[in-house]
Amino acid sequence: MKRLILALTLLLPMIVFASGGELKLQPANINITDKAALQTGAKLFVNYCMGCHSANYVRFERMGNDLGLTKEELQENLMFTAEKVGEMMNIGMKGTDSVNWFGVIPPDLSVIARARGVDWLYTYLLSFYLDPARPLGVNNLVFKDVGMPHVLWGRQGWQKPVYEQVMDAQGNTHEVIAGLELVDKDKMTEQEYQEKVNNYQQDVRNLVSFLDYIGEPAKLQRQELGWKVILFLIIFSIVAYLLKHEYWRDVH
Numbered sequence: 001m002k003r004l005i006l007a008l009t010l011l012l013p014m015i016v017f018a019s020g021g022e023l024k025l026q027p028a029n030i031n032i033t034d035k036a037a038l039q040t041g042a043k044l045f046v047n048y049c050m051g052c053h054s055a056n057y058v059r060f061e062r063m064g065n066d067l068g069l070t071k072e073e074l075q076e077n078l079m080f081t082a083e084k085v086g087e088m089m090n091i092g093m094k095g096t097d098s099v100n101w102f103g104v105i106p107p108d109l110s111v112i113a114r115a116r117g118v119d120w121l122y123t124y125l126l127s128f129y130l131d132p133a134r135p136l137g138v139n140n141l142v143f144k145d146v147g148m149p150h151v152l153w154g155r156q157g158w159q160k161p162v163y164e165q166v167m168d169a170q171g172n173t174h175e176v177i178a179g180l181e182l183v184d185k186d187k188m189t190e191q192e193y194q195e196k197v198n199n200y201q202q203d204v205r206n207l208v209s210f211l212d213y214i215g216e217p218a219k220l221q222r223q224e225l226g227w228k229v230i231l232f233l234i235i236f237s238i239v240a241y242l243l244k245h246e247y248w249r250d251v252h
Helices: 035-049 060-067 071-077 095-102 112-116 118-125 190-215 218-247
Strands: 055-059 128-130 138-140 159-167 173-182
Touching: 035 060, 035 190, 055 060, 055 190, 060 071, 112 118, 112 190, 118 190, 173 190, 190 218
Parallel strands: 128 159
Antiparallel strands: 128 138, 159 173
16 A cells, blocks of 8 residues: 555546646645634644644644634644643554554655645645545545545545547557546536535645645744835835945045
8 A cells, every 4th residue: 555645635626637648736826824714724634634644843832823723722623632732733543553554654744735835735635536446445646546545525525537538649549537527416506516616625725725834834924024024124225325325425
C-alpha cells in the first residue's frame, strides 16, 4: 500500500486537462485572512483528518488566537485528543496501530501546503473517484493509486470517471479519463448538481486555507503588518529625501 497523504477529500465535477492529456491543477483561490473560512477549515480538519493525521507543529492555543476562537470554543469544538489548549495538535492513534492497519504511519500535515502547494492540494482533494481495482475502492487523478480512503464521501458523494477515446502519435486509439462526475448526477436537476459541486468546492477551499495557515501561522501577522511597513518606508523615504536636500543645499 502506498504512502498515505491526506485524510481529506471532497469534490470535482469535471477535471480540466492540459494539452497532451496532462492534468492541469485547479487554482485554489484561497484567502487566509478570511477567519470564517479558516474556522470552517479547522472544523473539517479536526473532524475528518485528525483521526489519522496530526499537526504536531501547531498548538491549539495559537490556532485559537489567530482564528478568533475562545478557549471554550476550542475545547468544545476542536479539542478531542487534548486536554490543555497549550498542547500540540496530536492524534490519539498510536504509530504501531497505524502501521498494523495501513502499513505506514500517516504523515503529519503541518507543512503539507508548503511542500505540495495549495493548488496541488485543492486539485487533489477534488479528484477522488471510484476504482474497484484498488484495495480501498478509490483512486485519484493527481496521486495515482493513492493509499487512503475517501473519508469525506458522505459530504461529496461518490465520483465516477468519464472516458473518451484518444489517438496517440502512432495512430492507435485508447481510452483515457476525460473528467469526473457524481454517480448520482442523473438523480439531480442541473441546479441541484451545481449547488452540490459549489458547496463541496467551497469546503475544499476552506480546508486548503486552513492547511496553508498551519504551514506558516505567522503569515497572518506578516500580511497584516506588511502594508504598515511599506507605508512607513514610503514616508521615511520622503523625509530622507527632504533631509538630504536640506543638508546639501548650501553645497550646491
